[in-house]
Amino acid sequence: MAQDYYALLGVDKKASPEEIKKAFHKLAHEHHPDKGGNETKFKEINEAYQVLSNKEKRAQYDQFGTTFDQARAGGYSGQGAGGFNWQDFTGGAGGFNTSGNYGNINFDDLGDVFGDLFGFGGGRRGKTSNRRHKGEDINISMTLDFLQAVFGVEKIINLEKMSTCNRCHGEGAEPNSKIITCPQCKGSGQVRIEQRTFFGAFNTVSICPTCQGAGKKPEQFCKECHGSGRLKNKEEIKINVPAGINDGETVKMSGAGHKGEHGASNGDLYITFNVRTDPEFRRDGYNILSQHIINIVQASLGDKIEIKTLDGLVILKIPAGTQSGKIFVLKGKGVPVLQGGGRRGDHLIEIIVRIPEKLSRSQKKLLEELGQDL
DSSP: OOOOHHHHHOOOOTTOOHHHHHHHHHHHHOOOOTOOOOOOHHHOOOOOOOHHSSSHHHHHHHHHHEEEEEEEEGGSSSSSSOBBBHHHHHHOOOOOOOOOOTTTGGGOOHHHHHHHOOOOOOTTTOOOOOOOHHHHHHHHEEEOOHHHHHHHHEEEEEEEEEEEEETTTOOBBOOOOOOOEOOOTSSSEEEEEEEEEEEEEEEEEEOOTTTTTSSSSEESSSTTTTTSSSEEEEEEEEEETTOOOOOOOOOTTOSSOOOOOGGGOOOOEEEEEEOOOOOOOEEEEEEEEEEEEEEHHHHOOEEEEEEEETTTTEEEEEEETTTTTEEETTTTSBBOOTTTOBBBOOEEEEEEEEEOSSSHHHHHHEEEEEHOOO
């Protein structure tokens, strides 16, 4: 049965983007593999968030769901006459997309199945897809200091992952080995399998498991990778963390995941960032919040004070009569906006007027005299 993305994140179907993001951050921290969590659960949570955090994908998901079950309310029945269930062919997984694919099934490649079974369309005999599955994705977490997240930083990480075999360079063949016609599929790249169901026997066509659809194979497979074209190695990867990344956000590095078998493309690398707090600054989106304490004389008479910002010290003018809780805004002194072309948020400074707890006799007298004039 397909997963319910809302249930995975523990939110209502009417949840706001902020509620979805908050729920994802909490669950990602809880289930992250580097923290002893369940890797499968983490991937499911990440998949749910990638869909529900995207307005267009969420709308499609709300309309169709992850299986045909959700489309039945619109007049489609997943079960036809005689108890035939379309999910027997789709596996109940995946979702609609504009490429015509449903899960791991390509509707263009089902002609043989439905043509032989029901006798329509004639199928697409003699043709099969040579597409190979890309490598697995990798999910990691990375901890950043507050200022590293604000301004970006270059990081070097070492990953143990499936990489191209150095002996065969991903070809899967021993050096100087001859390439021969695949003995299993006789060069067609596909094998036909007869399956028996309650409708009778019908044939399905799939990629040849020996040559992976190529129709040819090495006379001798690589001794290192045994023909897969990949081996587990340690790899050093340079990561340019973008300025403005926030705690709990995930960045995708396309092609930085595991190498696929038999020359297939790499999977992707997903990096979830954990940002340490700062003792002086607090972040609110792309704005920076901080507080500064002044005394009653400065508040009453006004003053010029030094304020610490992300870029260093600046002078802030305090007008006479400033009240405690007054907020001053330093434009463009906040966090750089991700892909914002150099734009930055603001720095909001809350002024706190400190009232002395103990006064000397002369100080009390001065305040009493001042009070008489107010």
